[in-house]
Amino acid sequence: MAIIDILTSVAVAATVTASISPSETNTPVFRPLGVSQDALPSVLGCKPIHGAQPDATGQYSCNNLPGGNDLFDQYVLAYVRGMGICNVVAISRYIDDDQRGTTTRQVYKEATSLLASQFGPADEKVDHVATSKFGKDGMFRQAVIAQERQVFEQWDSLGTRFQNAQSASVTISGSEDWGLAVYSIFRFAHNDVCLSNLEHQTGLSGEDGE
Numbered sequence: 001m002a003i004i005d006i007l008t009s010v011a012v013a014a015t016v017t018a019s020i021s022p023s024e025t026n027t028p029v030f031r032p033l034g035v036s037q038d039a040l041p042s043v044l045g046c047k048p049i050h051g052a053q054p055d056a057t058g059q060y061s062c063n064n065l066p067g068g069n070d071l072f073d074q075y076v077l078a079y080v081r082g083m084g085i086c087n088v089v090a091i092s093r094y095i096d097d098d099q100r101g102t103t104t105r106q107v108y109k110e111a112t113s114l115l116a117s118q119f120g121p122a123d124e125k126v127d128h129v130a131t132s133k134f135g136k137d138g139m140f141r142q143a144v145i146a147q148e149r150q151v152f153e154q155w156d157s158l159g160t161r162f163q164n165a166q167s168a169s170v171t172i173s174g175s176e177d178w179g180l181a182v183y184s185i186f187r188f189a190h191n192d193v194c195l196s197n198l199e200h201q202t203g204l205s206g207e208d209g210e
Contacts, residue, residue, distance in 0.1 A: 030158065030165035032186030033075065034067025037084045037164045041077055049076070050202070057081045057201045071111055072184070078198055086194035087187045094178035101140040104172060104180040111170045111182050112153050119161075119168060122153035145174035164189045 029036070035044065046060035062075040065088070073093040078086040092111070097104045116122065128150060129135050134143030143149035151172040158165035166187040174180040188194070199205055 027161060027163055030162035030186075030188065031067070032088050032168070033065045033069070033090060035065055035077070035085060035088050035186075037188045039085060041079050041085075044077070046075075046077055050204070055079070055081065057198060059202075059204055069114065071107060071114065071182075078195060078204075080194050080197045080201070083190070083194050083197060085188060086191050086198060087185055090184040090186075092182040094175070094181045096179040097141055099138050099141045101137075101144065101172070101180055104182065105140075107182045108151070108170065108172055111184050115153070115155060115168055115170055115184065119155040119158065123156040124152075124154040126153075127151045141174065141180060144172055144180060145176055159189055166191045 040055050041048070041060040041062075042054040044060075044062055044065060046062035048054065048056070049059045049061050057080045060077040060079060062077065065075050068075065069090070071092055072090040074091045076089040076091065078089075080086060092107050095104050095107070112122070129143060130148050130150070133139075134146070134148045140149065144151065152169055153171075154167060154169040156167050158167055166189050168184070168186045170182065170184050172180060172182055195205065
């Protein structure tokens, strides 16, 4: 299954949140979809996407996670040995939707509701057309695939409420071959530094893959 590069359509939080030891705070530990930051991909049953050795720095595909949800068809972890998991990306099934994105919009609504139930109202909401060419909802599918339309919600500064957390977001992305899909992304603390190390070592961005 293709995994679309969504870095151009999602606002990624740039603030790196410092780690806090459990003895210093009573805030809950961040465990998105039941995944702890120090978990090994192999222990979670995840397989390397690019043929790396188990638990080497890279991207990992998972069919299930301890706290997975039926909304999602696949999970992808970005992992750096010695640092831990950078982020967890949950991906819905790809939908061969109509031009209005009717089914995908409903999945998106359910995914955002799921995150809102955990984190409260989103800090950022974007649903706009970048050019007048895609100004009508009847062009929604085509606009998303062409990356002319941004649709996402993001929760920032989660580190003030959870240990080892940075941010989370939900977005719609698409592919001519696969259709539309909903991505939910959960970023651990130091995500940006972690991804920089992953890209340096592997050439991957950490929120995309094949």
